[in-house]
Amino acid sequence: MGQRALIVGLGIAGMAAAIGLRRAGWTPVIVERAPQRRTGGYFLGLFPEGREAAAELGIIEYLHTRNPSADVDTWSLDRRGNRGPGVGFLDQPGQPAAVLRGDVEAALWQAIDGVEVRFGTVPEEITQDRAGVTVLLRDTVGGTEYRETFNLVVGADGLRSTVRRLVFGPHEEFMTNWNAMICAFQLPAQAPTFAEQESVISAQAGRAVWIFGLSDRTPTTLLTYRTKDVDAEFAVPTAERLRTVFAGMDDPAVRHALDCLENAPEHLFDSVHQVRMPRWSQGRVVLIGDAAWCLNLYSGLGATSALKGGAALATALMDHPGDVTAALGAWEARLRPFITKEQRLTHIKRHLFVPSNRVTETIRTLGIRLINAKARRAAAKTRAPQPVTTGRR
Template sequence: MIIERAPARRLGGYFVALFGAGRLAAERLGLLDHMHDRKSLQQGVDIDRSGKQRPGLNYADLPGQPWLLLRSDVEQAAFTALPDDVEIRYATVPTAIEQDADGVDVTLLNKVTGISTTERFDLVVGADGLRSTVRSLVFGPHEKFVHRMGYMIAAYEYAGTPSGLAPGVGATFLEPNRSMWVYAFADHDPTILLTYRTDDVDAERSRPAIESVRAAFGERAPEVLADVLDNLEASDNAIFDSAEQVKMDTWHQGRVVLLGDSAWCVTLYAGMGVSAAIAGADLLGTMLEQRPDDLEGVLTDWEQGLRPYTTFYQTNAYEDRGFFVADNWLQILLRRALPTLGKTRLGRRLIDKMFHVEGVITYKSADILDEVLGGSRHHHEEPQVVHRPRHSAA
């Protein structure tokens, strides 16, 4: 049974990346055949405050050859691959979770009818996001686990093509502590990301999103940014939130286990949210199939095997953040030089060194199931976290 708080399938969605670790797991789960890389092959542009455009980087230019998708692509693939006998209850939320040695009793509230029922399960998997209801009911309040990074995020789907850009052309607007990204696709309208630094998350949230975002980006916006801001104000699918990570000492308690953002949210700066969630689900399902009578052992071993990867993604998100929103003009000038540097062999080597390609690819492209269960990686081994210089752009 799947419990979904939304009244129906959520078909919209922001840009997401699918790295090798996620694609390998998605293939095993029967999802990959229902997804495709939407990457645009057109050169991206970087825009300054005056409106001048120069060659820029797209997210697809990052090491690891990520697929560029929409969240709805992943949802559609999962829905298509779902067995026919799985029941989905929409507009339903858990209000109480109690467990004993033999099972879990979950009180479920239908938000439309107001009717509560209690169901008993062998295992409850909480995959309900950053502010997980399952986590708060079983593990404690959000404040114990959610850690703010000090940045705000506004994201939405843009209908059509932003003013000043050609179809399929991605764009960035970069200034210290704030940036705009237009994620262009080959076969879909673009999505937008606006992100900026703040010292007061609560104050940013207290105002309408457009007021906070306009104040953060200032006046005299170039044509593309001005249009993006106007469309944010008119959007009915915008997300406005702070960048936050979830850090927990354990992801399971008895017969309740957390998965994805509810357990280890890495933030979009890591680019590994979807990949880590799919890989985590693939590993958990495989281990449960192999050892159906050893639930506690499976959950313990699953967490021990997976945690080194999520720890790496979380730690590197703090420096990956600099690729999305730079701290100073030096970082931005270095970013602007990358398209030119990438045309030469020496330049590509320098870029690989800046991005610490070997370390990043080891974790973002890993076949996690094979490494955890195949013995090529010891369960107790901790990841070698890559520390980049402050001016790096990944």
């Protein structure tokens, strides 16, 4: 029998790893804590490197994208609620593709057709010796436990990874606290007075609301804010807490997002962290995606890096057949510089999402004006009549 790998987590990283492993001739088995595959999710921008990795993994043809039409506006709201031209997430260099997390997962799901997936299953213990990695797995529905041995275990179980805790150490050792919160969900309708596909940003010192317009469905929203005490944020119902945090920000985007949250069928409410680890593998256990390096949402590159990780795993395993340690070493050496650079840049990017104070708020506003003035000048230049040249002098 060929080499078998256990992948813990059926998210973007887990499925990307499954494709990579299968491509390298391995047999992946995925266990997922949830009872079924999740769908939908929040807005994601996929940057060129993510699209390249998606192409390498063979999922581009299945990937549904939702970029608004080119002539649709992004608005920035000032402290009085007045709108002006804004610079949206999709205006960043690289022309990110607008998708929902569920769109990427749906594309990966199609590509892992035939891979064994066990829902409602979690790892309880992981031990390794020269023969392989033995995992005690628990079926959370039936309550049964069983041991199984694999040639490799891939922890793709997200920010609060159980594989990381069992093999590498407690969460506190690796999760840095950014003293910030996020709440993301799908809006049932666009904010009043804005056109359907428009995006809207209302950002003030310490708190911000983003509405992401999409081409073929209602927008999604992200509320994010700074906090001194992350644990206290979970002590009250989310909608109640957010009304307190955003009190006084009385513009149509904020009002709409807060009203919709009350009745949202589901939302993601969580604290913001970055995962920093000196090594992503230990023997035959490796972490990938948020479990290993969570860049966090302010980077806009979590999904991109998870796809890159899966694609690079295939190459590394193929380059080092029969030598897992060498393959994992080469894989990490290839990815580490990109992740380190982006982890640093995220400290700057977070001010674009939510400025930390009045000074960064002003700098952000001036920056947006500058970018817009530059864009207007460039557009005027393209519209200006071009001098006519003839071949003869």
